[in-house]
Amino acid sequence: MRREIPLLITGxxxxxxxxxxxxxxxxxxxxxGWFSDWFSIIQACAIVLGALNLLLISSQKxxxxxxxxxxxxxxxxxxxxxxxxxxxxxxxxxxxxTTFTWLYxxxxxxxxxxxxxxxxxxxxxxxxxxxxxxxxxxxxxxxAAFFVMIGxxxxxxxxTGFMPEGARLSDLTGWIMDYPQTAGxxxxxxxxxxxxxxxxxxxxxxxxxxxxxxDS
Amino acid sequence: MNRRMIEMSILAVITILxxxxxxxxxxxxxxxxxxxxxxxxxxxxLLAASVIFILVLTIKGKLIGRRIVFLYIGIAITLPxxxxxxxxxxxxxxxxxxxxxxxxxxxxxxxxxxxxxxPASAPxxxxxxxxxxxxxxxxxxxxxxxxxxxxxxxxxxxxVDTIMNRMGLTDQDIIYGEDxxxxxxxxxxxxVIQRMGGSFESMFHTDIxxxxxxxxxxxxxxxxxxxxxxxxxxxxxxxxxxxxxxxxVDRYGLKLSCGNTAVQAPTVYPYLKxxxxxxxxxxxxxGAAFExxxxxxxxxxxxxxxxxxxxxxxxxxxxxxxxxxFRTGRKSALKK
Amino acid sequence: xxxxxxxxxxxxxxxIYSFLYRDNAWYKLSxxxxxxxxxxxxxxxxxxxxxxxxFWLQRQDDPMLWVGAALGFLMLLRLIPKIxxxxxxxxxxxxxxxxxxxxxxxxxxxxxxxxxxTIMPLMGPAFSGSIGDLLSNLVLVGGTFCGLIYFFFxxxxxxxxxxxxxxxxxxxxxxxxxxxxxxxxSRMSLLIGRIDFLFRDWLGLLK
Numbered sequence: 110m111r112r113e114i115p116l117l118i119t120g121x122x123x124x125x126x127x128x129x130x131x132x133x134x135x136x137x138x139x140x141x142g143w144f145s146d147w148f149s150i151i152q153a154c155a156i157v158l159g160a161l162n163l164l165l166i167s168s169q170k171x172x173x174x175x176x177x178x179x180x181x182x183x184x185x186x187x188x189x190x191x192x193x194x195x196x197x198x199x200x201x202x203x204x205x206x207t208t209f210t211w212l213y214x215x216x217x218x219x220x221x222x223x224x225x226x227x228x229x230x231x232x233x234x235x236x237x238x239x240x241x242x243x244x245x246x247x248x249x250x251x252x253a254a255f256f257v258m259i260g261x262x263x264x265x266x267x268x269t270g271f272m273p274e275g276a277r278l279s280d281l282t283g284w285i286m287d288y289p290q291t292a293g294x295x296x297x298x299x300x301x302x303x304x305x306x307x308x309x310x311x312x313x314x315x316x317x318x319x320x321x322x323x324d325s
Numbered sequence: 326m327n328r329r330m331i332e333m334s335i336l337a338v339i340t341i342l343x344x345x346x347x348x349x350x351x352x353x354x355x356x357x358x359x360x361x362x363x364x365x366x367x368x369x370x371l372l373a374a375s376v377i378f379i380l381v382l383t384i385k386g387k388l389i390g391r392r393i394v395f396l397y398i399g400i401a402i403t404l405p406x407x408x409x410x411x412x413x414x415x416x417x418x419x420x421x422x423x424x425x426x427x428x429x430x431x432x433x434x435x436x437x438x439x440x441x442x443x444p445a446s447a448p449x450x451x452x453x454x455x456x457x458x459x460x461x462x463x464x465x466x467x468x469x470x471x472x473x474x475x476x477x478x479x480x481x482x483x484x485v486d487t488i489m490n491r492m493g494l495t496d497q498d499i500i501y502g503e504d505x506x507x508x509x510x511x512x513x514x515x516x517v518i519q520r521m522g523g524s525f526e527s528m529f530h531t532d533i534x535x536x537x538x539x540x541x542x543x544x545x546x547x548x549x550x551x552x553x554x555x556x557x558x559x560x561x562x563x564x565x566x567x568x569x570x571x572x573x574v575d576r577y578g579l580k581l582s583c584g585n586t587a588v589q590a591p592t593v594y595p596y597l598k599x600x601x602x603x604x605x606x607x608x609x610x611x612g613a614a615f616e617x618x619x620x621x622x623x624x625x626x627x628x629x630x631x632x633x634x635x636x637x638x639x640x641x642x643x644x645x646x647x648x649x650x651f652r653t654g655r656k657s658a659l660k661k
Numbered sequence: 662x663x664x665x666x667x668x669x670x671x672x673x674x675x676x677i678y679s680f681l682y683r684d685n686a687w688y689k690l691s692x693x694x695x696x697x698x699x700x701x702x703x704x705x706x707x708x709x710x711x712x713x714x715x716f717w718l719q720r721q722d723d724p725m726l727w728v729g730a731a732l733g734f735l736m737l738l739r740l741i742p743k744i745x746x747x748x749x750x751x752x753x754x755x756x757x758x759x760x761x762x763x764x765x766x767x768x769x770x771x772x773x774x775x776x777x778x779t780i781m782p783l784m785g786p787a788f789s790g791s792i793g794d795l796l797s798n799l800v801l802v803g804g805t806f807c808g809l810i811y812f813f814f815x816x817x818x819x820x821x822x823x824x825x826x827x828x829x830x831x832x833x834x835x836x837x838x839x840x841x842x843x844x845x846x847s848r849m850s851l852l853i854g855r856i857d858f859l860f861r862d863w864l865g866l867l868k
Contacts, residue, residue: 111746111749114753115749115750115752115753116753118750118753118754118757119753119754119756119757119760120757121757122754122758122761123756123757123760123761123764125761126757126758126760126761126762126764126765127764130576130765138523141519141523142523142524142527143728143729144516144754144758145513145516145517145519145520145758146520146527146715146725146729147726147728147729147732147754148513148516148729148755148758149511149513149516149517149520149528149711149715149729150512150711150712150715150716150726150729150730150732150733151729151732151733151736151754151755152512152513152514152755153512153707153733154733154736154737154751155751156512156703156707157703157704157707157737158736158737158739158740159700159703160700160701160703160704161737161740162740163696163700164700165740177689180689180690180692181693183693183694183697184693184696184697184700185697186697187693187694187696187697187701188697188698188700188701189701190698190701191697191698191700191701191702191704191705192701192704192705194705195701195702195705195706195708195709196705196708200534200709200713201534201535202705202709203482203533203534209705210479211663211666212698213476213479213702214666214670215663215666215667215669215670216669216670216673216694216695216698217444217476217695217698217699217702218444218447218670219444219670219671219673219674219855219858220673220674220677220691220694220698221443221444221445221476221695222445222447222674222854222855222858223673223677223678223855224445224695225445225446225848225851226445226448226848226851226854226855227677227678227680227852228848228851229398229402229848229849229851229852230394230395230398230399230681230852232639232844232848233394233395233397233398233638233639234394234395236639236642236646236845237394237642237645237646238391238646239646240643240646240647241646241647241650242647246831246834247834249834249835249838250834250835250837250838250841251643251838252835252838253834253835253836253838253839253841253842254839254841254842255640255643255842256842257839257841257842257843257846258640258842258845258846259636259637259640261587261608261610261636261842261843261846262610262629262632262633262636262846263412263413263414263415263610263629263633264412264633264634264637266413266415267412267413277415283417283418284797285835285839286591286594286839287594287598287797288797288798288800288801288804289800289801289804289832289835289836290591290594290835290836290840291595291598291801292800292801292802292803292804292805292832293805293808293832293834293835293837294591294592294594294595295775295778295779295805295808296804296805296807296808296809296811296812296829296832296833297808297833297836298592298595298771298775299771299772299775299776299805299809300808300812301767301771302768302771302772302775303772305764305767306764306767306768306772309759309761309763309764309767310760310764312756312757312760313757313760320752320756321749321752321753322749343671343864346864346865346866347668347864347865349865350864350866351664355865355866356865356868357861357865357866357867357868358866358867359868392681392682395681398852402849402852402853402856403856403860406853406856406857406860406861406867407866407867445851446851447854448850448851448853448854448855448857449847449851449854475702475703475706475710509710509714510706510710511710511711512707515762515763515766516758516762519762527719527723528715529714530714530715530718530719531714531718535714568766570770571766571767571769571770571771572766574770575769575770575774576766576769586850587843587844587846587847587850588840588843588844588847590843591836591839591840591843596770598778598801599774599775599777599778600778601770601774607843608843608846608850609846609850609853610846628850628853628854628857631849631853631856632846632849632853635849635853636845636846636849639845639849
């Protein structure tokens with residue numbers, strides 16, 4: 110029961126989506142619609158589950174006084190602060206003058222942006238320490254990166270401004286992006302798609318069962 | 326003085342300077358600074374000379390640490406923001422294609438814009454969003470906005486506010502619900518697009534403010550993609566352009582172009598070459614190019630000098646790293 | 662202007678950047694605030710946009726939504742270890758739906774359309790292209806073909822097959838190089854955005 114029912118659900122749902130691709134008419138279009146709606150709700154619950162799990166782990170950390178447990182208090186406090194701000198505002202909680210929007214603008218936005226922006230420093234440092242022309246392949250990689258980095262900013266054309274139009278750095282970069290880059294990208298894309306399609310078939314047909322875990 | 330004291334002192338100095346600068350801003354003691362051309366050129370020469378000095382040190386066998394690289398990246402980005410040096414921005418064919426699509430649409434066309442990004446990618450995508458929305462308002466297109474990322478619709482509202490302020494438009498010029506609408510966010514990633522193929526309303530029963538779908542004049546007669554004339558996707562990853570191509574374009578025949586972060590842009594080139602996408606604005610440079618076409622120059626154009634400088638500094642450090650590598654017989658491990 | 666808000670935003674921004682010097686309490690505090698705020702943000706958004714607008718407001722018009730809600734509830738039972746196994750049902754639904762929809766999407770868009778786009782007249786339609794177009798298209802077609810050969814591991818990469826695989830890896834290396842260049846561009850753009858915030862919005866030093 111613990112494995113058979115999930116296998117059956119996976120099979121039925123998967124087959125419906127496959128058939129509805131070829132026959133987008135009743136009853137498959139209707140089932141496709143139901144399943145898309147359900148997916149949306151289940152996914153929302155899965156994300157909420159993640160948030161609840163975070164609370165659980167944080168509270169356990171505080172109760173057991175684990176290393177850096179003080180930061181878990183901050184996690185929980187800010188979590189509830191956002192929750193209170195979001196629910197006290199009613200359905201228009203995203204309005205321009207709500208506490209939720211204030212928290213979004215002055216805490217979430219700067220933190221989220223900076224978390225990604227800090228990577229600029231590490232990309233630069235890693236390029237300096239590890240980007241080497243060790244062999245022919247690495248040199249090709251380095252060369253392509255060089256042309257793209259210089260050719261995709263205005264300074265590239267400033268340097269090669271004396272050359273005729275069509276032979277400037279931006280043109281060369283455009284060619285790299287349109288042809289060899291697209292060729293490699295397409296090979297990777299088709300390769301991944303072939304793997305994905307075969308794995309999908311294995312999941313739908315019940316051959317691949319590892320995602321269901323053990324029997325317990 | 327121990328290390329901790331030194332750190333605290335530096336922090337205190339930075340705090341005091343920041344307070345002074347902030348007080349200056351709010352009291353109007355200063356109105357921001359721009360370097361003169363002479364000072365800008367002097368700083369550029371000094372920066373170049375210091376990089377050459379690092380190269381010489383490297384050739385002599387003295388390697389620099391990663392914090393020096395961090396410092397140079399910070400300088401290469403910050404200093405150009407104070408400089409007033411103009412650069413010629415080249416417009417690629419992919420960007421021209423997006424603009425040509427807009428030129429080809431009649432007034433009143435309904436355009437679906439999906440904001441699939443969060444504040445982390447805003448420096449790249451927000452300028453594109455503003456220029457695109459501004460151009461649509463100029464041409465009297467009707468915009469239906471939504472997001473597959475939860476923060477997307479909020480970024481959409483910000484973009485509308487900013488561009489309306491810049492263009493001097495008021496809520497009477499551009500009426501919410503008639504000229505544009507924000508349907509908000511819905512979970513389900515690609516399944517949201519799939520469901521919209523059958524019915525928009527089933528996924529977006531209300532707009533972002535809780536107003537029922539049927540009460541919104543702009544969308545009440547829009548059932549699915551067949552009522553949409555054109556679509557534009559601002560994407561920073563998953564779910565985003567790939568999913569819109571696979572379902573919106575290939576399944577439901579939507580005409581789509583996109584604005585992507587530079588990280589994502591190379592991965593969508595095969596779709597562009599295969600005709601699944603009609604145009605692409607990739608990264609801040611293309612964002613500046615689109616601003617140039619629309620004559621709505623904004624932050625992307627303003628930031629281009631910093632972008633150029635930071636690329637040059639990275640190239641310089643890659644070169645220096647390789648010099649160190651070859652100088653030490655391809656064995657050296659640089660300082661961490 | 663919100664003075665406290667802008668100082669808080671600057672404090673948190675600099676807190677994250679302090680990691681560049683070394684791991685420290687300021688960074689950890691900012692990081693913890695980010696985690697808490699993000700989790701809270703998601704819950705609020707999902708409640709209003711999904712549970713309320715999608716399910717609650719439409720439940721009478723579309724009773725089938727109750728099935729989705731029930732499956733969603735089963736997912737939450739994972740938090741109770743004794744009956745946590747029942748969460749496999751909604752998970753199985755997610756697996757089936759993803760496999761079915763994604764499988765077809767990737768088959769159609771990433772295999773069929775891309776293959777069709779690769780099989781094209783090298784000189785363009787009606788031989789309208791130039792020698793340059795011919796060479797460029799050869800790079801595109803040959804690069805894609807050889808790249809695919811490189812990913813074929815059921816045959817040893819030797820002889821002509823090995824040479825084709827070598828061309829494939831060269832093409833892929835150019836692709837990775839271009840992606841690296843674009844990644845640098847992206848990361849720098851994001852950093853410019855934050856530096857602009859500090860010097861323009863916070864301190865007002867930029868015009």
